[in-house]
Amino acid sequence: MAELFLLQGLGHRFADGGEGLVGIDLRLEDGEFLVLSGRNGSGKTLLARHLAGLSLPSEGSILFRGKDAKTQRKELRNSVGFVFQDSDAQIIGQNVAEDVAFGPANLGLEAEEIAGRVRKALDWADLAGKEARRPETLSGGERRKLAIAGVLAMEPECLILDEPFANLDMESAMEIARICQELNTRGITILVLTHELEKILHLASRLLILDAGRLCFDGAPGEAGPELFAQHGLACPFQGHFPWIFPAPGPGGSTESGV
């Protein structure tokens, strides 16, 4: 597989001297399905911002398709789609179709090409038929899908989704996971940032775990054990390891443990 990103000793230092990322060495390839996890404040979003060209490294370098990402910011933004954690702030248009058309219009495409891409992106995101709807009338899950459609219409090579399952019910979360899987089978590299691993890890080809800005695990999901997840403040996604799970109610409706 061709190399998409190569991170060499990537570091990010905040204005107050705090370290956001420390010595990240990473190689991402075309067509991978990656899950980036870690506790809150571990640096997941910051690393993704670097990949999307929204932040610049304090140390080390990022190569995008073999070229320094600092000199490739325009290409990077056209090739890497970023779905923000707060997808509402990402919605700009007055209606669904207008919002999806925003990115392709910025690429300077012709009206027909824009219309075609809008149709295709709405089909992918399962929002066809809702073109005229105002974003504020959509449900939380639909708004998340709209944010994804807005990025898909730019036909990126790589799609980064920051906490795509936050505030979504299981059905909507599964729908987002299905869209990710479908896009990945079409050759788009997917990077999902989440600590809700049970919703997505079964689809991933590779798991990355960050802790305090350092890359602590990089490997196949099957190689990670329950101890590793516990060590980094994550719930083990494998069956039978959900610490919050409720016992099934008894015949009278009471739970066995009385929780």
Added chain:
Amino acid sequence: MNPFALQPLAGPLPRLSALAKAIFLICLSLAAMRLDLLPLSLLFILILALGGLMGLRLQDGVVAGRGLVILAAFSALARGLFPGDGRIFAVESLGASTLYALRLGTVFVSARLFYASTRLSELGDYLSAGFRVLRRAAAFPGARKRDRPPSLASDPGMMLSLSLVFIPRAFESYRRIRESAENRGFGAGKKRLASGAALLQALIFSSIKNSLRTAEAMEARAYSPGRRIILPRIRPADLLFVAFGLALAALAFLGT
């Protein structure tokens, strides 16, 4: 109610060019300011019927309608109260107040129809395109050749359309902040003014934060102030609509 909310209205109005509709709105407003009571009443009924046919919701206009009634009542009081001949109220002044209310109502309903059938981004595109033409015309010949990076001044229309899109969102944020504050006792004590200032501060900070997020999202979606603007093609129906507006204005001016 968001006065600038695009609604998926039925009929041909949403398909007409924003420029044609804006010219028509100006002509119609000028005509409404000149017409007498009877023709204006007919025009008002016609526009109301058009709004109804296109699916404009009546309840959207109720709040504004109340405001118009208050303005008309104030106008009637100012014109008719104590006319100086010993009467308390001059009933004959009601005609002028009714005319005033009808003029306001006609312009309001027409403007409502315009905003409900026009995309803000299209208005913004026209504004930016017009501004760029003016800038090019005003620039010195040498200045034109300079390769300057595009600045926000190249795209005032985007700023306008974004501001109008975000006004209702700012109201929604304020409602959430106020409800959360009320839930924690805001408004119950004596320090209401100080708490109000704290609410405003929270709103300003959250708005700035949201604006920064939106700016980043726009950047991530390849936005540049020097973006290419594609204006919709002016079609025969647009020209016909403009001609109708001009004729209406001309009739109103010639007939009075």
